[in-house]
Amino acid sequence: MNGTAMNGTAVGDDVKRPAMLASVRELSVRFASPQGAVHAVNGVSFDLAAGEVLGLIGESGSGKSVTLRALMRLLPESRTRIDGSIIVGGRNVMSLSRGLLNEYRGGTTAMIFQDPSLALDPVYTIGQQIAEAIRQHLDVSRSEARARALEALEMVRIPSARERLDSYPHEMSGGMRQRAMIALALAMKPRLILADEPTTALDATVQIQVLLLLRELQQQMGTSAIFVTHDLGVAAEICDRIAVMYAGRIVETGTATEVLRSPRHPYTQALMASTIHGSMRGQRIEGLAGSPPDLARLPAGCAFRARCTRAQAGCADAVPELLPHAGHAVACHVAQATQPLRAVPA
Amino acid sequence: MSAVMQEAAPQGAAAMVEVEGLRKQFRVRGAGFGAPAKVVHAVSGVSFSLQAGQTLGIVGESGCGKSTLARLLMGLIPADDGRVSIAGANLSQDAASLKALRRRMQMVFQDSFASLNPRLTIEDAIMFGPRVHGVPPDEARARCHRLLERVGLDPARFAGRYPHEVSGGQRQRVNIARALALQPQVVLFDESVSALDKSVEIQVLNLLRDLKEEFGLTYLFISHDLNVVQYISDVVMVMYLGKVVEIGPAEVLYERPAHPYTRALLASMPSMDPQRRTLQAPISGDPPSPIDPPSGCRFRTRCPHAAPVCGEREPALVDAQSGGARAACHLLDTASGHPLAGKELS
Numbered sequence: 001m002n003g004t005a006m007n008g009t010a011v012g013d014d015v016k017r018p019a020m021l022a023s024v025r026e027l028s029v030r031f032a033s034p035q036g037a038v039h040a041v042n043g044v045s046f047d048l049a050a051g052e053v054l055g056l057i058g059e060s061g062s063g064k065s066v067t068l069r070a071l072m073r074l075l076p077e078s079r080t081r082i083d084g085s086i087i088v089g090g091r092n093v094m095s096l097s098r099g100l101l102n103e104y105r106g107g108t109t110a111m112i113f114q115d116p117s118l119a120l121d122p123v124y125t126i127g128q129q130i131a132e133a134i135r136q137h138l139d140v141s142r143s144e145a146r147a148r149a150l151e152a153l154e155m156v157r158i159p160s161a162r163e164r165l166d167s168y169p170h171e172m173s174g175g176m177r178q179r180a181m182i183a184l185a186l187a188m189k190p191r192l193i194l195a196d197e198p199t200t201a202l203d204a205t206v207q208i209q210v211l212l213l214l215r216e217l218q219q220q221m222g223t224s225a226i227f228v229t230h231d232l233g234v235a236a237e238i239c240d241r242i243a244v245m246y247a248g249r250i251v252e253t254g255t256a257t258e259v260l261r262s263p264r265h266p267y268t269q270a271l272m273a274s275t276i277h278g279s280m281r282g283q284r285i286e287g288l289a290g291s292p293p294d295l296a297r298l299p300a301g302c303a304f305r306a307r308c309t310r311a312q313a314g315c316a317d318a319v320p321e322l323l324p325h326a327g328h329a330v331a332c333h334v335a336q337a338t339q340p341l342r343a344v345p346a
Numbered sequence: 347m348s349a350v351m352q353e354a355a356p357q358g359a360a361a362m363v364e365v366e367g368l369r370k371q372f373r374v375r376g377a378g379f380g381a382p383a384k385v386v387h388a389v390s391g392v393s394f395s396l397q398a399g400q401t402l403g404i405v406g407e408s409g410c411g412k413s414t415l416a417r418l419l420m421g422l423i424p425a426d427d428g429r430v431s432i433a434g435a436n437l438s439q440d441a442a443s444l445k446a447l448r449r450r451m452q453m454v455f456q457d458s459f460a461s462l463n464p465r466l467t468i469e470d471a472i473m474f475g476p477r478v479h480g481v482p483p484d485e486a487r488a489r490c491h492r493l494l495e496r497v498g499l500d501p502a503r504f505a506g507r508y509p510h511e512v513s514g515g516q517r518q519r520v521n522i523a524r525a526l527a528l529q530p531q532v533v534l535f536d537e538s539v540s541a542l543d544k545s546v547e548i549q550v551l552n553l554l555r556d557l558k559e560e561f562g563l564t565y566l567f568i569s570h571d572l573n574v575v576q577y578i579s580d581v582v583m584v585m586y587l588g589k590v591v592e593i594g595p596a597e598v599l600y601e602r603p604a605h606p607y608t609r610a611l612l613a614s615m616p617s618m619d620p621q622r623r624t625l626q627a628p629i630s631g632d633p634p635s636p637i638d639p640p641s642g643c644r645f646r647t648r649c650p651h652a653a654p655v656c657g658e659r660e661p662a663l664v665d666a667q668s669g670g671a672r673a674a675c676h677l678l679d680t681a682s683g684h685p686l687a688g689k690e691l692s
């Protein structure tokens with residue numbers, strides 16, 4: 001039986017955590033396709049405390065972006081079936097009326113993407129776009145909105161911010177466009193930032209600047225964030241907690257330190273082993289063989305078992321529940337049946 | 347000098363790849379009507395030599411000229427100046443010598459789709475090169491099947507498929523098989539594993555290691571991923587705005603980077619440990635445009651140690667104290683006139 005949904009708290013929660021800003025329960029998302037229903041998200045539950053950053057990590061296709069888009073109510077309604085509940089700031093996101101939805105998107109919640117062109121319109125200047133967004137959410141004059149847009153650009157440390165107000169997105173470098181998109185997202189002081197691989201396309205020296213900027217602003221403003229990344233190093237820099245996704249389910253969750261230093265799920269362990277480190281020079285790397293299952297034909301039991309080196313007969317019987325195990329939560333029959341290993345030194 | 351690079355014989359007899367003073371500029375339209383054309387300084391005097399059987403890793407941020415260098419080495423675009431020799435033969439732009447070059451050197455691109463003709467089956471794509479070079483059909487097909495097997499794709503299942511019928515990782519294996527079909531001595535990889543999931547990336551990197559041993563190949567490996575480059579390379583070359591700023595044995599360069607840019611690049615790598623997060627970005631801003639690059643040292647506008655001399659004279663590659671590495675920085679040359687030259691930097 002699923003204790004998770006019954007008592008109304010997600011497992012792996014620390015009693016010390018402050019009030020919850022967001023609660024997701026048994027979220028599932030299915031897309032209609034010619035091959036049958038694509039089970040993109042399959043019963044995801046988590047809580048997000050105020051001011052907390054939750055990282056969603058996992059290989060491509062594991063359902064990270066779909067989870068974020070569900071939280072933003074951005075999924076195409078016609079071909080999509082969404083079940084479960086999403087509460088943000090005390091409001092039921094799934095049943096927001098059109099008017100409240102407009103306030104929710106961009107006001108309560110803001111999204112930042114890997115590709116700034118998804119958020120920035122090429123035919124308007126940066127200043128126009130930020131000011132317009134502000135006026136959609138706040139009853140302020142044009143000049144007041146422009147002043148706030150300038151503040152937003154200064155906040156993300158765009159050099160010569162005043163001139164940049166009148167720049168078009170294509171006139172800026174990649175790093176500056178990314179900063180402008182962050183300014184646009186944060187101008188309304190949202191309570192929740194949904195970030196989908198926001199630094200993945202940036203070069204190393206620029207990525208770390210944008211990452212530290214995001215971390216600093218998020219801490220300053222006390223904003224919560226869900227941060228999707230496939231890069232464990234990036235997750236280590238910014239996330240308080242981490243949820244590892246596989247085939248649309250959370251398979252392990254805990255504090256960033258717990259998950260990255262003492263991963264318990266064989267999938268998380270394999271992900272860590274697959275993260276190349278210069279120190280592995282000359283060695284053959286035993287990574288993860290095979291590929292994730294077809295989401296239109298999910299196998300019975302644990303979805304990871306076909307690739308799992310520790311799989312046993314019982315793994316095919318039931319989907320493992322996400323249960324607390326030595327400090328954090330794991331969804332693995334084998335890990336749950338064995339003593340936790342000693343923490344691996346980082 | 348013209349695109350023909352014929353004279354001078356290679357000095358080091360055993361060098362498999364020898365490059366001297368390679369230059370390439372692109373003329374681009376200025377912004378606005380009647381604006382004068384601008385010049386992109388994409389590759390500005392690159393020299394290096396690579397011994398047979400070694401792997402040279404080439405790193406640097408986007409726009410620093412890595413792909414342009416790759417296309418110059420492959421003879422896909424003519425150089426403005428400089429000399430390239432591969433396996434003892436000088437590269438020139440006439441058709442016969444380019445065809446001969448293809449036998450010695452092949453390339454694998456990042457985009458596994460773009461380099462495969464969508465209307466050719468995998469078998470036809472791999473056989474194409476050998477057929478053009480006069481290999482009889484039966485032999486070409488046998489070679490193709492051997493290679494498919496070698497890269498981990500069962501010929502019975504994959505030979506007849508089209509590029510869109512296989513996954514990204516499988517397509518990149520096809521590209522590798524195709525590159526090897528002409529039995530080259532040198533293979534150039536331009537971000538060939540960058541688009542792959544970590545677990546697939548490792549499978550491909552393991553394959554590249556094995557193939558190198560088996561066929562005695564020499565690799566040029568371009569990547570923005572510093573961990574992957576450290577893992578696979580014997581020698582690493584760091585580029586910044588069209589120039590080589592540092593080159594040396596991988597272990598020396600990663601242990602004791604001599605150039606301030608190399609240091610910044612390495613310090614920008616996320617920590618992987620939530621308890622030891624990066625506190626400050628090593629350098630600020632984005633790389634400047636290769637149109638009108640800074641005078642003197644091109645890195646000086648972002649360098650924490652820049653002095654007047656850095657804007658006046660271009661630093662040459664000199665031996666760095668760290669043994670075996672060479673770097674282009676006035677700090678390393680006690681006669682340069684830089685006030686901190688020769689001093690230990692923190």
Ligand SMILES: Nc1ncnc2c1ncn2[C@@H]1O[C@H](COP(=O)(O)OP(=O)(O)O)[C@@H](O)[C@H]1O
Nearest residue numbers: 031038040059060061062063064065066067295
């Ligand atoms: N609009 C859609 N229609 C059908 N399938 C979709 C749609 N959006 C995403 N998917 C599928 O859902 C799965 C999860 O995707 P996604 O959440 O984007 O993965 P990721 O973890 O890489 O962000 C993938 O198999 C993807 O192909």
Ligand SMILES: Nc1ncnc2c1ncn2[C@@H]1O[C@H](COP(=O)(O)OP(=O)(O)O)[C@@H](O)[C@H]1O
Nearest residue numbers: 372386388407408409410411412413414415636
């Ligand atoms: N065909 C071209 N025409 C004009 N500019 C080009 C062309 N190819 C490359 N460039 C420019 O040359 C510079 C170096 O590009 P590239 O070699 O692709 O860098 P990298 O591969 O390191 O990212 C960039 O500024 C790029 O815009």
Ligand SMILES: [Mg+2]
Nearest residue numbers: 064065066196
């Ligand atoms: Mg995604």
Ligand SMILES: [Mg+2]
Nearest residue numbers: 412413414537
């Ligand atoms: Mg490139």
